[in-house]
Amino acid sequence: MGTETLNPKGGAVESKGLKAGALGLASATVVGVASTAPAYSLAASLGLVTAAVGFKAPAIMWLSFIPMGCIAAAFFYLNRADPDCGTNFAWVTRAMGPRTGWLGGWSSMMADLIIMPSLALIAAQYSFTFFGLDNLAANTWCTLALGIIFIMGMTWICVVGIELSARTQMALLLTELIVLVLFSVVAIFKVYGNDIHGAVHPAMSWIIPTHFGGVSAMSEGLLAAVFIYWGWDTASSVNEECENANSTPGLAGVLSTVILVAIFMLVAIAAQSVKGADFLSNNSDDVLAATGHLVFGGSGIGRIALKVLIIAVLTSSAASCQTTILPAARTSLSMAMHRAFPPKLGEVDPRHLTPAFSTWLFGIFSCVWLTGLVILSRATGGDVLSWSVNGVGLMIAYYYGQTGIACVIYFRKHIFTSAKNFFLVGLLPLIGGLTLAFVFVWSIKDMSHPSFESPPTDWLGVSPTLWLGLGTLVAGIPLMFWWNQHDHAFFRVKTDPVDQRPPPEGGEPLPPLVPEGAPR
Amino acid sequence: MAGDVILGYDGQEGSEAALGTATRIAAAFKTRLVIVFGYRPAPIGGDVTDLARAVRAVGERITSEALDAVRTLDASVTAEVELVDDRPAEAILRAADEHDALAIVVGAAGRGPLTGALLGSVTYNVVHRSTRPVVVVPAPERA
Numbered sequence: 001m002g003t004e005t006l007n008p009k010g011g012a013v014e015s016k017g018l019k020a021g022a023l024g025l026a027s028a029t030v031v032g033v034a035s036t037a038p039a040y041s042l043a044a045s046l047g048l049v050t051a052a053v054g055f056k057a058p059a060i061m062w063l064s065f066i067p068m069g070c071i072a073a074a075f076f077y078l079n080r081a082d083p084d085c086g087t088n089f090a091w092v093t094r095a096m097g098p099r100t101g102w103l104g105g106w107s108s109m110m111a112d113l114i115i116m117p118s119l120a121l122i123a124a125q126y127s128f129t130f131f132g133l134d135n136l137a138a139n140t141w142c143t144l145a146l147g148i149i150f151i152m153g154m155t156w157i158c159v160v161g162i163e164l165s166a167r168t169q170m171a172l173l174l175t176e177l178i179v180l181v182l183f184s185v186v187a188i189f190k191v192y193g194n195d196i197h198g199a200v201h202p203a204m205s206w207i208i209p210t211h212f213g214g215v216s217a218m219s220e221g222l223l224a225a226v227f228i229y230w231g232w233d234t235a236s237s238v239n240e241e242c243e244n245a246n247s248t249p250g251l252a253g254v255l256s257t258v259i260l261v262a263i264f265m266l267v268a269i270a271a272q273s274v275k276g277a278d279f280l281s282n283n284s285d286d287v288l289a290a291t292g293h294l295v296f297g298g299s300g301i302g303r304i305a306l307k308v309l310i311i312a313v314l315t316s317s318a319a320s321c322q323t324t325i326l327p328a329a330r331t332s333l334s335m336a337m338h339r340a341f342p343p344k345l346g347e348v349d350p351r352h353l354t355p356a357f358s359t360w361l362f363g364i365f366s367c368v369w370l371t372g373l374v375i376l377s378r379a380t381g382g383d384v385l386s387w388s389v390n391g392v393g394l395m396i397a398y399y400y401g402q403t404g405i406a407c408v409i410y411f412r413k414h415i416f417t418s419a420k421n422f423f424l425v426g427l428l429p430l431i432g433g434l435t436l437a438f439v440f441v442w443s444i445k446d447m448s449h450p451s452f453e454s455p456p457t458d459w460l461g462v463s464p465t466l467w468l469g470l471g472t473l474v475a476g477i478p479l480m481f482w483w484n485q486h487d488h489a490f491f492r493v494k495t496d497p498v499d500q501r502p503p504p505e506g507g508e509p510l511p512p513l514v515p516e517g518a519p520r
Numbered sequence: 521m522a523g524d525v526i527l528g529y530d531g532q533e534g535s536e537a538a539l540g541t542a543t544r545i546a547a548a549f550k551t552r553l554v555i556v557f558g559y560r561p562a563p564i565g566g567d568v569t570d571l572a573r574a575v576r577a578v579g580e581r582i583t584s585e586a587l588d589a590v591r592t593l594d595a596s597v598t599a600e601v602e603l604v605d606d607r608p609a610e611a612i613l614r615a616a617d618e619h620d621a622l623a624i625v626v627g628a629a630g631r632g633p634l635t636g637a638l639l640g641s642v643t644y645n646v647v648h649r650s651t652r653p654v655v656v657v658p659a660p661e662r663a
Binding site: 090 | 532566644
């Protein structure tokens with residue numbers, strides 16, 4: 001993409017082919033890894049993975065990457081085909097029609113909403129723990145209050161458009177990775193030195209993907225682990241901005257993958273060897289703080305290391321909060337621009353150049369959602385954090401799965417034209433899509449029983465997680481029909497003709513989804 | 521054209537003052553003034569394309585107002601607008617190279633040096649990466 005020059009009379013003049021901004025290999029990798037927020041993801045879900053599959057958590061860590069990697073191929077090629085529309089909402093609309101596309105956009109925003117309570121509460125708990133205020137960390141109302149402050153603060157940061165410089169981001173990420181490695185190495189050393197009572201020596205069987213204890217256990221583990229890798233796809237979808245669009249994103253994708261899979265497996269192995277898998281499940285709300293305390297001890301250098309570990313979780317939650325609010329606001333802006341949402345949501349604030357209205361709306365909704373869930377969990381007994389992570393897993397499985405299948409449908413005429421196409425736009429997206437579809441359906445089956453939760457929690461006969469994960473998705477349907485009554489233009493969009501374009505060149509920009517000035 | 525003056529303009533705090541200074545420099549050196557607006561949002565947060573398009577639309581308005589302001593200040597200055605599909609700092613630096621600029625003029629948004637470094641302000645970025653003279657214009661003190 002080049003520069004456009006407006007002459008003084010205001011007409012656009014094509015300019016001299018400046019190349020679009022460059023995102024280097026390191027930056028692209030950092031974006032990929034940072035968007036995944038490893039320390040926070042582990043803090044939020046490691047205990048849930050072990051609760052599902054016990055000592056098989058490390059195996060789940062690499063196994064769950066497979067569907068995610070497959071879906072990344074779909075993201076990559078759909079983005080290539082239609083770089084003018086940067087969201088899965090637009091791609092799914094082109095491949096599968098406006099209603100499916102609308103629900104796709106809706107589900108990605110709901111995924112963002114569902115995870116906000118987990119982000120806010122973990123940030124609040126670890127903040128209190130950092131200052132040694134353990135009794136406040138255990139107090140529901142204190143963590144709720146700090147959580148709300150955290151959400152509103154992060155929303156403000158997103159509205160104003162404050163962003164960390166590339167170097168700051170790199171420094172934070174390196175600290176995060178180094179402290180996680182340090183934690184793991186020290187833990188494993190102490191385990192082999194028999195320094196920790198109740199330690200379990202790591203075993204080969206931990207990473208072998210068999211004997212998960214049933215399909216339901218595996219599917220539950222996958223659901224939590226899919227959440228861990230959520231956000232990683234960003235590295236592959238920012239391909240247009242890379243210095244060498246053909247190799248950088250691919251290489252950055254591979255690099256960030258290797259880093260992530262390695263760190264997740266390492267931490268999972270180390271953490272469960274400290275005191276066994278059950279210890280993680282029982283401390284699922286503050287896994288890293290609890291094991292960190294055992295590993296680093298309470299004095300001297302260990303104390304400092306523990307503080308750094310807590311800071312890493314905190315900065316990681318803040319980063320993750322930013323990469324949750326920003327996409328939610330951007331998707332709703334995108335949908336409004338394509339007339340799938342009210343136009344107010346498509347406005348950009350002229351002072352900050354951000355979708356301020358969408359962003360505030362999302363922030364406020366998140367606080368209401370968080371407060372509601374905390375009150376409900378107090379009333380019915382249950383754990384907001386595990387509801388959020390399992391619920392969001394369901395939603396991610398839905399919209400990633402949908403993207404994989406959309407890729408196969410969109411390129412169906414080109415799948416058999418070459419071996420490369422067959423694998424990259426056919427087989428991989430199909431495997432990813434079907435795996436996630438299976439996890440989605442199987443989880444719904446499991447979650448429909450109150451016994452899915454521990455302790456069993458019954459909301460009108462089904463588990464709270466299902467209300468969160470599926471309820472919010474279904475709630476979109478009446479909204480969609482309501483908007484259809486208001487403005488029908490988006491819902492008249494036809495799917496693209498099958499022979500549109502071969503992957504991956506792209507070519508001429510596709511026409512906009514909704515032509516300008518289309519009637520209601 | 522070689523020797524143009526580049527003005528990094530986003531309509532935010534400090535831009536106004538920078539616009540005045542840039543106009544005076546362009547008038548004094550009898551060169552063209554190029555008003556640059558980079559509209560690509562940060563890649564972190566994904567879903568960039570539609571937002572970029574929306575920001576560009578806002579940028580069109582902001583820069584055309586800036587163009588009017590330049591004419592009001594000094595009708596003898598030839599000014600033009602460049603909307604660039606890039607991050608603001610990159611847009612300014614690239615336009616400067618493209619035009620073999622005499623100088624770059626940017627506003628200081630009122631952030632201190634440390635926050636500028638940590639938060640990657642456009643001005644900080646331009647000052648430290650430019651190979652050409654950069655004029656940083658502080659925002660007028662608030663009463």
